[in-house]
Amino acid sequence: MEIRTLRYFLAVAREENMTRAAEILHVTQPTLSKQLKSLEDELGKKLFTRHSFSIQLTEEGVLLRKRAEDLVKMADKIITEFITLDDVTGGDVYFGLAESYQIRFLAREINTFKKTYPGLRYHITSGDTEQVTEKLDKGVIDFAVLVEEPNAAKYNYLCFPESDVWGVVMPKDCRLAEKEKIEAADLIGLPLFCSDQGWHKDITRWCGGQIDTLHLEGSFRLSYNASLFVKEQLGYLLTFDRLIDTGPESGLVFRPLFPKLETKMYLVWKKYQVFTPIAERLLDNLKEKMK
CATH class of the missing domain: 3.40.190.10 (Periplasmic binding protein-like II)
Structure with missing residues (x-):
């Protein structure tokens, strides 16, 4: 399996069209088709479903795309490293x-x-x-x-x-915002947002045996996106201090957890x-x- 072939595969996966991918790669369409057919034969799996005017990845193709992206990035990184060694x-x-x-x-x-x-x-x-x-x-x-x-x-x-300090981001006009610090008991029955990592590690450690009384409404990898859900009154965000704008014009406030939780x-x-x-x-x- 050659890196060049993986680049061809990724171009077709990105464009979802053989003709456009061939133009971008500056190769003929028959050459590109032959390379992709050889790749499918080598792996023993069908990578694309071909339609009249488009190409769609199969499940095996989706898996290869993820692996191919890492391999191509690694190859590019190696080339760059050797160029800059001196x-x-x-x-x-x-x-x-x-x-x-x-x-x-x-x-x-x-x-x-x-x-x-x-x-x-x-x-x-x-x-x-x-x-x-x-x-x-x-x-x-x-x-x-x-x-x-x-x-x-x-x-x-x-x-x-x-260290990063944990707390709750919430609408500034909600009842909970009247408190200076937030305890686990204050969160019972509320829809909560948190990262999976934070929920299963830090928050579980913080509230101990009470974790089963708390309701994870949804998980987010990026706190900013979660804060938009908070603004729409969908829940309360457990996150680090100073990640979200809670200034006077934001409509949000941050209240630290008690006992204090740091990471x-x-x-x-x-x-x-x-x-x-x-x-x-x-x-x-x-x-x-x-x-």
């Missing part, structure tokens, strides 16, 4: 980030670092622990930022200087990982600032 002033660094106001600390340090190494190019993806560690393990990214303690057997890590954040990389020169220098700089 360039100590620039290059590409890849991050997978959790949601937290503390990301501004990382952004500030990158800004300072770029004044010395203006050739640095950084690439950011966002996600929960499962999403970003999967990319880290596959080598698609160099660093992950997690909001749970990393597996010390697999990763090296640095701890961010502060540490970590910069993580694989053990024995070999970095490009620019990534190594950036890491050395972050170690100095975060120790």
